[in-house]
Amino acid sequence: MRLSTRARYGLRLMMDLGLHEGKRPVLLKDIAREERISEKYLGQIIIPLKSHGLVATRRGSRGGYVLGRPSAEIRIGEIVDALEGDLGLQDATGEQAVAEGPGELVSRDFWEGLGRAMRLYLDSQTLQDLVTRLKSIRKEPAQDAHYVI
């Protein structure tokens, strides 16, 4: 159960947009450079974020991306949903367990509980929360820098 790069890159993308909230649209090129992620790949990742209204765009020259809503009103869970397409830990088959045994029932309940626990955490923080943390780190730069030998 590994998190996809889509979700990880996408969150950092959103944080970058949050960092420039209220300012001019941000270029994908700049985010790509800042986060050291392929610009083309970011272009793919941002599509579901747009379609979920989390990101707004201005096309053409002087264009770029801005947040679709205030960062304080965007829960991280929404971002993850957009990128992972709802984190259904379950089968998610439409065929609806025709003849479900007791083992399946109990374990399904258990996994649904896990899903609820995850959702609770993901919805407990807003994009603004992360951006605030990001800003504070940028102010006090190499405070606890760790050197890799």
Added chain:
Amino acid sequence: MRLSTRARYGLRLMMDLGLHEGKRPVLLKDIAREERISEKYLGQIIIPLKSHGLVATRRGSRGGYVLGRPSAEIRIGEIVDALEGDLGLQDATGEQAVAEGPGELVSRDFWEGLGRAMRLYLDSQTLQDLVTRLKSIRKEPAQDAHYVI
């Protein structure tokens, strides 16, 4: 972020073993029939459970599988760990983020928090808890049976 069948089947497998705790070893064949899962595939899935000491075996005729420890002392998190090989949502690359930007740092912390939330839930219940639920369902059978049209 979908749960693998390994984890789902494996949990049901462990529940079946828990159901027969203190009795004779259980045949893989019987579990396969009960849970409607390929016996050969279960044979693969049970390997990491053995190597983690969660399952003990008796080979040869009249052999089979038993729990490696009392069900009350097995947290579900241990089962998931054995099957998913530790749920590192992160990169888990050994190369240790040579030059980590602030965005990476903040988002990494966030994902680690998610991992902790998941672990908290997974470790909050023991195998015995699930087996107890399983038994109670078996006693009051079609109480709230749901018919699929």
Added chain:
DNA sequence: TTTAAATACTACTATTATACTAGTATTAAT
């Protein structure tokens, strides 16, 4: 009105993981 700068779209691809299946070897009770 042209040009340049940007996003939008479409298609392809290499690699890896998943979810199995099959066959043979080994063990141990009877």
Added chain:
DNA sequence: ATTAATACTAGTATAATAGTAGTATTTAAA
């Protein structure tokens, strides 16, 4: 010896991941 079981090894089809590449479209500004 025979039989009933697990243990091991190797393969495979499918799908998802993580991209890359190229072209089309839009729009501000010169």
